[in-house]
Amino acid sequence: MGFDQSYSARKFKSVGTRPLRPDGVDKVTGRARYGADFNMPGQLVGRVLRSPHAHARIRGIDTSKAEALKGVKAVITAADLPDHTEGDSELYNILDNCMARSKAFYDGHAVAAVAAVDAATARKALKLIEVDYEVLPHVTDVDEAMKPGAPQLHESSNMANRSEYGHGDVDAGFNQAEVIVERTYKTEQTHQGYIEPHACVASVNGDGTGDLWVCTQGHFVYRQVCASLLGMDVSKLRVTSSEIGGGFGGKTHVWAEPVALALSRKAGRPVKLVMTRDEVFRASGPTSATSIDVKIGATREGKITAASATLRYTCGPYVGMWAELGAMTAFAPYDLENVKTVGFEVLVNRPKVAAYRAPSAPMAAFAVESAVDELARKIGMDPVEFRIANVASEGTKSSYGPVYGPIGIGPTLEAVRDHPHMKAPLGENQGRGMACGFWFNFGGQTCTDLNIGADGTVTIAVGTVDVGGSRASLSLVAAEELGIPYEQVKAVVADTSTLGYNDMTDGSRGTFSSSMATISAARNAITVMRERAAQMWDIPVGDVVWEEGHAKAKGEKHGNLPPLSVKEIAEKAGNTGGPIAGHSEIVADGAGVSFATHICDIEVDPQTGATRVVRYTVVQDAGKAVHPTYVEGQYQGGAAQGIGWALNEEYIYGKDGRLQNPGFLDYRIPVCSDLPMIDTQILEIPNPNHPYGIRGVGETSIVPPLAAIANAVSNAVGVRMTHIPMSPPRILASLEAEKGA
Amino acid sequence: MQYTRPTSVNDAVSLLAEAKGTAVVLAGGSDLLVRMKGGFVEPDLIVDIKSIDGIGEIRQTADGFAIGAAVPCAVMGEDEALKNAWPGVVEAANLIGSKQVQGRCTVTGNLCNASPAADSVPALVAAGARAAIAGPGGNRTVPVEEIPTAPGKTSLAKGEIIEAILLDKRAPRSGDAYLRFIPRTEMDIAVVSAGVNLTLDEQGVVTAARVALGAAAPTVLLVAQAAEALIGTAADEDALEKLAAACSAACKPIDDKRGTVEFRKKVAGVLARRAAMIAYKRAGGK
Helix, strand or coil, X not given: CCCCCCCCXXXXXXXXXXXXXXXXXXXXXXXXXXXXXXXXXXXXXEEEEECCCCCXXXXXXXXXXXXXXXXXXXXXCXXXXXXXXXXXXXXXXXXXXXXXXXXXXXXXXXXXXXXXXXXXXXXXXXXXXXXXXXXXXXXXXXXXXXXCCCCCXXXXXXXXXXXXXXXXXXXXXXXXXXXXXXXXXEECCCCCCCCCCCEEEEEECCCCXXXXXXXXXXXXXXXXXXXXXXXXXXXXXXXXXXXXXXXXXXXXXXXXXXXXXXXXHHHCCCEEEECCHHHHHHHCCCCCCEEEEEEEEXXXXXXXXXXXXXXXXXXXXXXXXXXXXXXXXXXXXXXXXXXXXXXXXXXXXXXXXXXXXXXXHHHHHHHHHHHHHHHHHHHCCCHHHHHHHCECCCCCECXXXXXXXXXXXXXXXXXXXXXXXXXXXXXXXXXXXXXXXXXXXXXXXXXXXXXXXXXXXXXXXXXXXXXXXXXXXXXXXXXXXXXXXXXXXXXXXXXXXXXCCCCCCCCCCHHHHHHHHHHHHHHHHHHHHHHHHHHHHCCXXXXXXXXXXXXXXXXXXHCCXXXXXXXXXXXXXXXXXXXXXXXXXXXXXXXXXXXXXXXXXXXXXXXXXXXXXXXXXXXXXXXXXXXXXXXXXXXXXXXXXXXXXXXXXXXXXXXXXXXXXXXXXXXXXXXXXXXCCEEEEEECCCCCCCCCCXXXXXCHHHCCHHHHHHHHHHHHHCCCCCEECCCHHHHHHHXXXXXXX | CEEECCCCHHHHHHHHHHCCCCEEEECCCCCHHHHHHCCCCCCCEEEECCCCCCCCCEEEECCEEEEECCCEXXXXXXXXXXXXXXXXXXXXXXXXXXXXXXXXXXXXXXHHCCCCCCCHHHHHHHCCCEEEEEECCEEEEEEHHHCEEECCEECCCCCCEEEEEEEECCCCCEEEEXXXXXCCCCCCCCCEEEEEEEEEXXXXXXXXXXXXXXXXXXXXXXXXXXXXXXXXXXXXXXXXXXXXXHHHHHCCCCXXXXXXXXXXXXXXXXXXXXXXHHHHHHCCCC
């Protein structure tokens, strides 16, 4: 209430320092509890039976033999998850994805599940379930799925939605252009690759109440969705989030949790369900495969006159807004008079697409930033200078609609231009590339409690799951606002029954939104502490100010009163009105948009197509880096994932529509020795809509790498690379094709 | 499922010979345990050979080396004499999996797993290694290339186990090398690979050579034409070009998730050529 979220410049004491994270000791000693570390007395083992077919009608499921097996306590199919979605098609799609109802839409789609006394019995039971499939023709490729006559997943077209963004007149703009680049690009499907598989323990009681312990990015959202799917009252389901071994968007969607709850409900006992790696790849998480046409025109002086893109993104079997996000982000770094983007959501027989770190933006940036680079070269301009000549700034109408406030794209480009990396000499067979990236960032509903202990120490209970070090960052923010040391604050992630609703940790909102709520809660607690001090001194509260962690009586008439510390006020709380706390419930509007520019050097072995990342630099705007080490970690992590995506990661399907590489051996994320030390440079252009100027930093770092690396490889080999990942066979084939041409 | 840990080769052989159902040998377990966890094999009997006397040792004899069937690859990497004599074999063994896996896995297991992409096998074939086999019908010794017959299949009869891999004593001016192609730097499986072993005369002319390719056919290929391209030369540009062409021509690879036919053919030649140059230098050639 009355919380002023606007930025005001200040000198920070705690924010901007680099203390140890509060969850660090538990994590390095193995004491931290992840999803699979929760256990309940009498718990059963849950396992899921999955379709081996890419597309099949389910004519019938006979579970009688499995049910008869000794040790099996429950077997469920879609019939045990009746439809409570009441016409909400998004929710229905989630239900259908958790357990196939009439058709299996992809290799790995859940069709039945069992709960048994042990894993061996559960595995045996799965083999006893007889599913009568009518195998149907399937389609997994994005372009194939759009062709007339392609196998259709649903009654309506595979082209499930169309979106359009832009302004101006692109035809007129292209007429003014003196140089035009036009190309089609492709990217393959990737997985977030979190190391911790999905895991939960579900316990549903006979009275309709339940508990769920789960690895998630958003336990409040999981509660909402699971309760809706199971037909439970939201407040009767308590969800407790575990520590999280990576999410990157993949743990914003429910998969096995409703299944575990349904098993527990039927068996009358707690059920633990942990996905195998094979299941994680086949049934959870992946991002879209894409096919993108880009056309950009410019004058010989280097002014872009028009830009357009058509983006086709796979969604899996259910419509999403993945192409739309690509269409929105594609040209965000630029100030364009004439721009148009069209997105097509394409249904294919692959797992349901989930958010992956700045979802959809990396592929769009790959296509656009590749074309921008080629255009600069055609004109004869330095690629950084060309971008600077067309860059968006405060007041620019963005390609997706809104007018920008203060933004960091120009400063990141200038920092890149002046960075020593850009001037470092290149070795033989090496090429340098750079590219820009954008992400919206998000705020959303947030609720925080700040409780002051009798000894003056402080607990903050937050509702955003700590994915990237937010407990440390939020403790710094509480310490800053209260004027006390970091060590005096402990942050915990509260369960869904002890705190108001929170949106999940996505959209780079965890630290942005919860820090705003923490500042608000701290200010409320300060108000209480000023009142208590006024009581203790018996003076008007208007004469009490809060400075440097103390209540101070202001004015000459109170001049002799010594300041009261948090501890001194807290000790007397029992006599002055009871426990001292500050609460905050907000919608954290005003997440400042985020921009980055990356530079990389790649070496290519011309005889084998093998690549090596020689050097990599990330420059990104953080607004204000609360804990710079963890901001750098986000920059490096996004770059590392982008490097994997650009060079080797891809879902490979056989002709039978089955996933060929559902494991980390053949789904190749980079190992440590594949990566150089990734250099970072943090810029701080304050977000006007946050008291400390903070912007989210979690996602933008994965946006530029695909393009930056493609530009570097193209420069190293002299052939434009248009297909991600640039695996060695693909690079070698491009080189051979060029030789033949 | 029964687990046993015999202390003699004879006991292991009789356990395996008399077993009903699926009986498997466990040494390092780096293939077996993964296959069991994935549900690809559900053995009725596991015979753990690690307690058999001497089977975990590398013995240097008058004839060369005997690498016991339970010797972890990491131990091979710490044996200076073996490394000096057969650096190509040791470097192949130390490319398998990760450091942790190398502490468990064995070259005998790698051979018996019969994967076309096994890292140590092309190096062993190039080295002319032999397998010392014990079985219910007595002992026999065969060239290692005769063990795998197809992906996942071996020529070992029921009850037979490999006790050791035998490597000859090194002739003077000899060298071997192994190279594989993986898209990453480690913890991966060969897309294609090449092992080269050669001996020079005092003038630096190749007098004997063996060239083997991995992941280029259902089993490891011993490419005689590639060896012939080297013999009688000083591994000059012309000879290396012929060697690479012979290797590319000999490949009978498949398109799969790890690489294409075209890629494997081309890179087999590139790797064989690079391995030959390393082996030539190791043999003292200039």
